[in-house]
Amino acid sequence: MHLFKVSLLGLNVVSAANGYTTEFDASTYAKADVVNVDVAIIGGGATGTYAAITLRDLGKSRYENTSVATKYFDRLGVTYNGSPMPSYTNATVYSDFTTGKPLTNFTPSFNFWPYITQLERYPFLERTKDLAALVDPDLYSSFGDFLVKYWLQDVAYSIYMFSSTAILQLPTLNVISNVGLKELGVHTTAIGVVSEKGNHIIYINALKVLQKSVLLRSTVTSARRNSYGSQLVVSTPTGKKLINTKQLSYYHSTHCREPGSISEGLWPGIVKISGLPAGVTYKNAAPETLYNLPTAPAINSLTPTAIEGFYRFYMFNAEPMPYAQARAKTLASIKAFADAVTGVSTEPELIEFASHTPWYSKFPSEAIKNGTWHELYELQGYRNTWYAGMEIVLGSVALWNYTSTLIPEIVAKL
Helix, strand or coil: CCCCCEEEEEEEECCCCCCCCHHHCHHHCCHHHEEEEEEEEECCCHHHHHHHHHHHHCCCCCCCCCCHHHHHHHHHCCCEECCCCCCCCCEEEEECCCCCCECCCCCCCCCCHHHHHHHCCCHHHHCCCCCCCCCCHHHHCEHHHHHHHCCCHHHHHHHHHHHCCCCCCCEHHHHHCCCCCCCCCCCCCCCEECCCCCCCHHHHHHHHHHHHHEEEEEEEEEEEEECCEEEEEEEECCEEEEEEEEEEEECCCCCCCCCCCECCEEEEEEEECCCCCCCEEEEECCCCCHHHCCCCCEECEEEECCCCCEEEEEEEECCCCCHHHHHHHHHHHHHHHHHHHHCCCCCCEEEEECCCCCCCCECCHHHHHCCHHHHHHCCCCHHHEEECCCCCCCCHHHHHHHHHHHHHHHHHCC
16 A cells, blocks of 8 residues: 655745756755655645645545545544525625715626526536637637627626626636636535634644645745656755655646736735624625726725624735735725715724735636637646646635546656
8 A cells, every 4th residue: 555755835936947956966955854755736725735635645545425525624524514604794785985875776686597507508617727629709708798798787797796806808718717607506515614713724634634744834946847757945944955756736826927818916805994884795886887897996895704893805906016005005995985984084904915916817818719728738747747726727626626636647647
């Protein structure tokens, strides 16, 4: 029985090296700092952690044929149920966030069935964007044209609220792969993690299983690949290490730098605001734009949490901006809105503010038409390197499903 040796690197990548340098010479390291593994995984998020646990268990565990998510939770001892996420909203107000004024005659439609009918033409998008050689023209037409062609204008605003992005000018593929069947709950049953510690109990328990196989707070400073495997020079809190690996799996979600790719900015966070009515969700709706979609940069909504006065939000922009600028813009926008609603000067406090920028890989129409996605998928396994992350599919469970299909191919090359 073979137990695969896995190294999970929860880290960033700085550079790749060409040619010979002494940093790849094992004789220049202490013996304990040279690590030989079957598979090195870059990225300790949802996908990388799932891959590490699954590879580690190969050859010693057998599971029933249940869903990927429930198997994974069971393996880590994480309790889950079918309850929806709790809501702390008693009322929803659609307001112009630039003035604070509600849109009194605006009621968006949530009748997604005509839209779902179109989504069901592309069920494969739940697991892959590896398109056929002849790409359906609807997929590279603008989503604004797609809405008109199939009489879907009524749900344009509701689709926007799912996507938190400027949808009308994007190619249709970029929108429906983000707001698809699984996001609308079609053919799926949601499960939620039950823990007073929240979803990060998954990572706490995974760390207990993987133990010293994980390098946290570390950075790959150099990498070298050849037909036999890869070498990674890793800067860790305890010093530099050399990782020799037969297969390299890259699950660190970074934006694809393919020429012409579309970059957008997304910044989620938690804000503390005093004076707003308790239990009210405010959604940003512009009074004079097509389908009432806000103009970027904009806050999409303020949603109450379990703690009174604390709200979840997303700020989006049609292109990336520096973190400090995005943070300042977000705080100024929220303050202006809160001041207008309450009639007094407020002092919102950003409790959490993170950058998901660039958001996920999007290609312009011509690239989609010419098969760029297929070309990217063809890179899987090239030079013993494998890829997943939001570039491939969106959502943790979708990524676990996709990764579960890659793992047999990775193992076959060992």
